[in-house]
Amino acid sequence: MEYVDLIRSRASEEHFLLGNLAIVRGALESGIDVYTYYPGTPSSEVGEAFTKLYREVGMRWVENSINEKVAVEVAGAAYARGAKVMVGMKNAGLNVAADPLFALATTRPKNENSACVILVADDPQQYSSAIEMDSRYYLKLFKIPALEPSNPQECLEYTKYAFEISRKLKIPVMLRLVTMVSHARSNVKFGDLMHSEIKDDFDLSPEVNVASRLYFLNLKEEQIYTRMNQALNLSENSPLNKIMSENSLNEYGLGIIASGVSFSYVLEALEHLQIKAPILKLGFIHPLPERKIAEFIKSFKNVFVVEENDAYLETQILAIAQKNELQTKIYGKDPFSYSRENSLLSFVGELNPTKIAQALEKITDLPNKIIANQIKDDKYNTVKRKPVLCPGCPYGVIGYALRESLKKLSAKKPENVYFYQDIGCYTLLSFPPYSFANVKYCMGSSIALAQGVAHTDDSLNIAIIGDGTFFHSGIPALLNGVYNKAPILILILDNGWIGMTGQQPHPGSDTKYYKEGRYKNKIDLEKFLEGTGAKLNIIKRQDHNTKNYPKRLKDLIYEKSLNVLENGELHVILIEDECIQKFNENNILKIRYVDEKLCTNCGICYDQFSCSALYEQDNKACINRNECLGCGICEDLCPNNAILRGEENEL
Amino acid sequence: MNYNNYTIVITGLGGQGLIKLLQILGDSLVRKGYKVMTSEKHGLSQRGGMVTCFLRFGDMIAAPIPIIGSAEMIITTEKSCILNVLQYANPNKSTKFIITEYKKAILDSKYPSDKDISDILKNYSNHLYFLSSENFPKNQKTTNLFVLGYILKFLPIEKNDIELILKDYFSGEFQAINQEALINGIKYQR
Numbered sequence: 001m002e003y004v005d006l007i008r009s010r011a012s013e014e015h016f017l018l019g020n021l022a023i024v025r026g027a028l029e030s031g032i033d034v035y036t037y038y039p040g041t042p043s044s045e046v047g048e049a050f051t052k053l054y055r056e057v058g059m060r061w062v063e064n065s066i067n068e069k070v071a072v073e074v075a076g077a078a079y080a081r082g083a084k085v086m087v088g089m090k091n092a093g094l095n096v097a098a099d100p101l102f103a104l105a106t107t108r109p110k111n112e113n114s115a116c117v118i119l120v121a122d123d124p125q126q127y128s129s130a131i132e133m134d135s136r137y138y139l140k141l142f143k144i145p146a147l148e149p150s151n152p153q154e155c156l157e158y159t160k161y162a163f164e165i166s167r168k169l170k171i172p173v174m175l176r177l178v179t180m181v182s183h184a185r186s187n188v189k190f191g192d193l194m195h196s197e198i199k200d201d202f203d204l205s206p207e208v209n210v211a212s213r214l215y216f217l218n219l220k221e222e223q224i225y226t227r228m229n230q231a232l233n234l235s236e237n238s239p240l241n242k243i244m245s246e247n248s249l250n251e252y253g254l255g256i257i258a259s260g261v262s263f264s265y266v267l268e269a270l271e272h273l274q275i276k277a278p279i280l281k282l283g284f285i286h287p288l289p290e291r292k293i294a295e296f297i298k299s300f301k302n303v304f305v306v307e308e309n310d311a312y313l314e315t316q317i318l319a320i321a322q323k324n325e326l327q328t329k330i331y332g333k334d335p336f337s338y339s340r341e342n343s344l345l346s347f348v349g350e351l352n353p354t355k356i357a358q359a360l361e362k363i364t365d366l367p368n369k370i371i372a373n374q375i376k377d378d379k380y381n382t383v384k385r386k387p388v389l390c391p392g393c394p395y396g397v398i399g400y401a402l403r404e405s406l407k408k409l410s411a412k413k414p415e416n417v418y419f420y421q422d423i424g425c426y427t428l429l430s431f432p433p434y435s436f437a438n439v440k441y442c443m444g445s446s447i448a449l450a451q452g453v454a455h456t457d458d459s460l461n462i463a464i465i466g467d468g469t470f471f472h473s474g475i476p477a478l479l480n481g482v483y484n485k486a487p488i489l490i491l492i493l494d495n496g497w498i499g500m501t502g503q504q505p506h507p508g509s510d511t512k513y514y515k516e517g518r519y520k521n522k523i524d525l526e527k528f529l530e531g532t533g534a535k536l537n538i539i540k541r542q543d544h545n546t547k548n549y550p551k552r553l554k555d556l557i558y559e560k561s562l563n564v565l566e567n568g569e570l571h572v573i574l575i576e577d578e579c580i581q582k583f584n585e586n587n588i589l590k591i592r593y594v595d596e597k598l599c600t601n602c603g604i605c606y607d608q609f610s611c612s613a614l615y616e617q618d619n620k621a622c623i624n625r626n627e628c629l630g631c632g633i634c635e636d637l638c639p640n641n642a643i644l645r646g647e648e649n650e651l
Numbered sequence: 652m653n654y655n656n657y658t659i660v661i662t663g664l665g666g667q668g669l670i671k672l673l674q675i676l677g678d679s680l681v682r683k684g685y686k687v688m689t690s691e692k693h694g695l696s697q698r699g700g701m702v703t704c705f706l707r708f709g710d711m712i713a714a715p716i717p718i719i720g721s722a723e724m725i726i727t728t729e730k731s732c733i734l735n736v737l738q739y740a741n742p743n744k745s746t747k748f749i750i751t752e753y754k755k756a757i758l759d760s761k762y763p764s765d766k767d768i769s770d771i772l773k774n775y776s777n778h779l780y781f782l783s784s785e786n787f788p789k790n791q792k793t794t795n796l797f798v799l800g801y802i803l804k805f806l807p808i809e810k811n812d813i814e815l816i817l818k819d820y821f822s823g824e825f826q827a828i829n830q831e832a833l834i835n836g837i838k839y840q841r
Binding site: 001002014015016127128151180181183184185186187261264265267268269271272352353354357384385386387388390391432610612615616617624626627 | 664666673674677678681682686687688689690691692693694698699700701711713714715716717718719721735755756757758759760791792819
């Protein structure tokens with residue numbers, strides 16, 4: 001399905017749709033005016049779709065903001081002004097957005113149309129995240145309602161509910177997703193599109209929109225005891241919190257409570273074990289419907305709470321059982337014990353039907369049917385592949401040049417060298433053969449992390465950060481380092497795009513090369529860096545034919561590393577070389593091949609320079625013609641000129 | 652064949668077009684009136700890392716991930732990758748294994764021999780289908796459509812069902828190349 005079909009398809013049509021795109025349709029069926037976001041897997045597709053569609057559909061504004069905090073602020077004020085807004089981010093992005101969200105959650109717009117949905121996509125098992133975190137505990141801090149869909153159809157429906165609840169109660173509503181819902185595809189039935197209902201006249205009264213001592217405590221009081229109280233009533237009566245298979249009782253006196261994708265896993269596990277059980281499915285996950293839960297628990301001897309990661313539901317359900325003096329045994333993670341043995345399901349990692357079935361076998365004392373199906377021979381069942389950069393990735397040669405320059409440096413200055421990593425494709429340089437990582441936290445942290453060690457040790461401390469991440473949250477740390485004269489080397493790896501999440505643009509991207517660019521200004525990163533007063537060197541690959549690039553890069557890193565150690569100043573090297581995926585869209589490159597007569601199998605190309613298209617075969621270097629994208633670095637590196645240009649690559 | 656609860660596990664490497672395969676197959680089944688659910692698991696790599704996908708269809712399907720031991724079919728587009736998903740094979744050895752012979756070297760590790768792989772797979776399935784690499788399309792980016800063509804005989808969809816929607820997924824010359832790969836896959840015989 002093309003993005004444009006999201007607005008051209010009619011009501012009651014059924015499509016095979018990604019969960020994230022079902023959210024887009026749901027928002028369009030709610031009359032959304034504004035969407036702001038920062039891309040982050042698994043939430044990125046939502047922003048991409050809105051960016052492509054919003055002019056045609058007549059939304060007021062869509063932007064890929066510089067970071068999540070700014071995204072919340074832009075959308076938050078539009079909400080105050082009377083727009084229906086949604087803000088999108090991944091789990092870690094919510095941490096960045098948390099500061100303005102506290103104020104936003106308490107404000108109460110006076111405009112009838114105002115509605116605000118906060119879309120947060122968690123990533124259990126951290127398939128594409130630096131951390132595994134469960135955003136649901138933020139609901140207790142922000143005190144806002146939240147919905148959690150379990151499949152793509154519910155993504156569409158719950159988005160509509162979320163807008164409706166927010167418009168009615170004038171409080172932001174969180175739509176909480178996980179990877180297996182965002183990135184699941186399934187049949188989705190569409191409803192009617194709704195036109196925007198935004199009014200030209202609006203009310204921006206300070207007493208409901210200004211977070212300050214003048215108004216805040218009154219608003220907070222009203223938020224908790226009025227709006228959240230109304231939300232509780234909605235939750236108690238919501239069809240999103242419902243008992244499924246109510247009459248399918250079992251001999252174990254067992255009922256199950258689950259929400260989101262975990263609910264679908266429960267269905268699979270029960271089916272596989274041939275057990276029947278009533279399930280209280282919670283779609284409205286904050287505030288929890290206390291009466292409904294107590295009523296459900298009361299009718300069972302045992303209740304199993306099934307949820308992924310934290311025991312968000314279970315701790316509240318335990319409290320509800322206690323408050324209502326219920327004797328039901330609650331199974332789950334036993335959250336107060338911090339004991340692995342007591343946890344039927346782990347706090348850590350992604351849940352799946354198998355884990356639930358195994359837990360159910362324990363609760364019901366069934367024979368271990370599931371275990372019997374496990375691996376019989378583990379000799380080769382762990383053919384693990386290390387994470388690799390794309391063939392032709394500009395970061396591969398940077399890794400190579402960095403290692404070579406430090407080899408040379410250690411001969412002259414034996415000090416220890418430490419590396420501080422950030423979030424982006426260059427994170428892959430943390431892995432062998434490079435292993436450039438000593439400390440790494442979150443987006444934008446590398447530059448400040450380097451400062452922490454540099455101020456307390458004589459070592460060489462190198463921060464590695466990409467252009468997108470630098471714009472997102474690296475700038476304050478750079479200014480901090482310049483101001484405090486931190487003796488560190490900063491490598492800004494400028495590939496022109498937010499590479500890891502799919503080459504989205506950022507403020508430094510070339511506006512010629514993305515459709516929305518004609519409406520944007522390019523921020524000149526070189527001038528910006530000059531303006532900070534940091535010692536700056538800029539190196540460009542220029543085009544993909546320049547000879548000697550690896551050597552120039554190696555020499556520059558060597559020289560500046562030496563400078564940092566000798567003069568104790570902060571140095572920035574800006575390395576400009578475009579993301580190969582994006583470069584390939586606008587340039588035709590020739591794939592390389594090895595002349596076997598000239599190859600001496602020295603290993604420089606496939607061993608020291610690690611490109612996944614290069615490998616050793618029959619004592620010669622070999623290039624996989626289906627993978628080589630034609631960057632040409634291996635040709636530069638080969639001491640025997642054995643790597644030659646072949647045909648143009650077919651994409 | 653009962654298509655109430657049919658699970659296919661697809662594994663291979665990023666960049667081999669697995670997601671496209673998932674989309675086209677899923678879309679064609681939805682248009683046939685089936686309830687379909689798919690999901691994807693990736694590693695950190697942009698290209699070249701291992702990817703595992705699930706495609707499930709039928710009225711009984713609830714979750715995007717199957718229980719272990721419950722797959723009807725396991726497909727790999729890179730030979731050794733299949734060794735990582737054997738837990739999904741049915742213990743009664745009824746799961747069909749579709750194994751393309753394409754091999755990509757594993758950094759810092761020896762590639763398991765053909766004999767080792769065959770010996771292990773025989774423990775898990777009585778239905779092994781190897782697709783030899785000589786027959787693969789010249790443009791390797793169409794291997795996904797070749798594989799799709801090959802598995803059609805096991806599924807309740809026809810060549811026409813796929814051809815009808817190819818234009819939604821490929822334009823211009825790519826449509827023709829992929830169509831050709833599909834037909835070669837359908838014709839393929841060992």
